[in-house]
Amino acid sequence: MSAFALRKRLLGQQITTTSPNVNAADETILVPKVPSSLDTSGTSKTRSPKKTRKTPNVQSLSSVDNEPSIDVKDTLSGNSSPFKDDTIILSSPNVPSRSPSPSIADDEILVRSAKALSVHLSNFKPSKSNYQKRKDGRILLKLLDGERLVILGSYGIRVKSGEITLNGAILRISDRVHWVNAPHCHALPVIRCSNDASLELLPHPTASGLRSLGKLAPQFRKLWNESSISSNKNSVSPYTTFLILYTSADGPKKTILQDLVSPPEWNREIAKLVDIASSKPSSFMITGPKSSGKSTFGKLLANRLITDQSSSSKRRVHRGVAVLDLDPGQPEYCVAGQVALVFLTEPVFSPSFCRPLPCPELQIIRSHALASISPASDPELYLEAAMDLMTHYRNVLGRYPLIINTPGWIQGTGLDLLTSLITSSRPTEVLYMSESGPAEVVEALQESCRTTTFSTLPSQASQLASRTAAHLRSMQTMSYFHAESQSSSVDGHWVRWNNKPLITVPPWQVSYKGPERGIFGIMCYDYQTPMDLLADSVNGTIVAVVGIENAQAFRHREEHDMLSNDTTSDTMDIDRVEDGPQKSMSSSFLALARDVIITTPEGIPFIDTTNGITLNPKFSHSLGLALVRGIDVKNGVLQLLTPLGPEKIEEITSRGGEIVLVSGKFDTPSWAYTEELYYRAHEEADDGEDADETTNTNDDAGDISEAENVDLAGSTDTTLVPWVEVLHGNQKRGIGSKVWRVRRDLGRVGNATK
Secondary structure (H helix, E strand, C coil): CCCCHHHHHHHHHCCCCCCCCCCCCCCCCCCCCCCCCCCCCCCCCCHHHHHHHHCCCCCCEEEEEEEECCCHHHHHHCCCCCCCCCCCCCCCCCCCCCCCCCHHHHHHHHHHHHHHHHCEECCCCCCCCEEEEEECEEEEEECCCEEEEEEEEEEEEEEEEEEEEEEEEEEEECCCCCCEECCCCCCCCCEEEEEEEEEEEEECCHHHHHHHHHHCHHCCCCCCHHCCCCCCCCCCCCCCCCCEEHHHHHCCCCCCCCCCCCCHHHHHHHHHHHHHHHHCCCCEECCCCCCCCCHHHHHHHHHHHHHCCCCCCCCCCCCCEEECCCCCCCCCCCCCCEEEEEEECCCCCCCCCHCCCECCCEEEEEEEEEEEHHHHHHHHHHHHHHHHHHHHHHHHHHCEEEEECCCCCCCHHHHHHHHHHHHHHHEEEEECCCCCHHHHHHHHHHHHHCEEEEEECCCCCCCCCCCCCCHHHHHEEEEEEEEEEEEEECCEEEECCCCCHHCCCEEEEEEEECCCCCCEEEECCCCCCCCCHHHHHCCEEEEEEEEEHHHHCCCCCCCCHHHHCCCCCHHHHHHHCCCCCCCCCCHHHHHHHHHHHEECCCCCCCECCCCCCCHHHHEEEEEEEEEEEEEEEEEEEEEECCCCCHHHHHHCCCCCCCEEEEEECCCHHHHHHHHHHHHHHHHHHHHHHHHHHCCCCCCCCCCCCCCCCCCCCCCCCCCCCCCCCCCCCCCCCCCCCCCCCCCCCCCCCCCCCC
């Protein structure tokens, strides 16, 4: 499509508007003002040439001026990093999606077209009668039937009267505050008023904790309403945690703004599924290609099921929804590399990295570690784990509706896994989130749905996402390790974040030697590491903490089963090792340890899995993840970082179980290696800006700020930092430095050798 044709199409679909601007008093502000690019003194920021030379390559949390225009020259600067200011503003559903590998000309056309248009996001028009802002930051709104509101940032919403919909949930008059996190790396939730309603918007009390992770990693920077944040970068003002977007020009400069839109076909299907679930226990499996909207549709459906109410006595009123999250690469309710059965009692209004730990409203009933972000590593284990979770659903949550979210692997072995899941779980409905095939996939799924209703829905891929799937995984994992559970809810929140580098967190000291050791052993899924390299291979990596309920979890040989069932011959062993203060290993595990555990040169117990043996999901389950901070060989201690509480471990050991650490193909936690460097660089940048405050009174939002340009090599010493390599200038890594990946060609036709 030519630039002229695309521009004509965009102009035909969008209406150029500007935000309303009404003067207000100090106590009650009627309409928010659009921030100016100049400060009150009218002086512009200037930069010191010396300081600019010292700071070239690390981003840092800083405020961004909220301007209604876009600098095309800065946007097309050629920097390919997704964390620089090289993004654009687009309307959500009406702008055609960009191809996976766009040309520079396509980008330039979209940038210029977006600059020429100011797209409607909210049709709510503030006035003295429907908009009031209080001194404590609360905003009171009165919405009419048909009005919609899009908000960027973190906020709470309370319905004072009437009824609204948000992310598929129907919210009615209540004293409860629903907390929303809406970064622009995801589609922004839309508040829709189906009946005249009065709302109260509240500042988010824990917004600063999550946003402060931007000091540690560039992935977390410039995701919110930073344009309205005060100049103090050490804290987020409680009055500026959210920003109402009337048009796309109200958002931060050069950012992607996409509102969440549910197509009419989705709305009709959700209404049908809610009606089915209201009459009988039902399960709905969502399938489809990658980035087709499976998770989005699943959240909309779950929110509607949770908040569905009816005056009819014949309808089933659900106080919760079960979700079977079977996508280990992009999970919604657990960390990557796992599959989980989750029970929701409240609607979800936040991305996964904003809710890293379970809480009373989001309970993880049972989960299993695959130690990989793809089922391709072990399809048999994946099916076994899924079926065990399905069994637990039927036994524990069978009276609640079930939503099954599947990965986007739909061809070859992935298609075989989907058909096996359909055959084994027998869902009420199977939904395929694409109307464009592939035809062979649709035919195979229809064939497996002989007793199940099968239907297709249009896909809804996100447009020009500012974060890739790998980035979102790392953000979710980083948020998980920095999260701290709270014993009681604080303003409706059960989690807070530690914004200091992980090296400042005291690790768990877990002994791996002797009869009183804290772990039974370490297993490796997929690739089997030689014993002399095990310590090096697991040090600095993520491992799954798995609770072993029974010795039968180790799929050992038949003679091992006989040993585990014979407890009389091991009585003396128990007496010998129970002299310590802690509970000792049970007889069945002692007998098993002699046959399956090999000791490495460092004394680490290594569970032999040469034949690809994995833990049986029927007798084990995942407790969470841990990061191996270091290995103290002299004292025989593993140093582990994990948000898990000791009660989780005690729950397993008190029943005679054991703890096993599972290593595999988790993403490398490279974000953890550079946290301290980014943190120190951020602090140095802040100190420099404070020193030059008289000259740098304002910043041009089109340029990259000094805090985002700090060079790790220039401002910090990286020589003593493990697993970190700094390249200077045009320096490149040597040949063979990249990861070697094994080609598997699973399930592909024509690859078999004759």
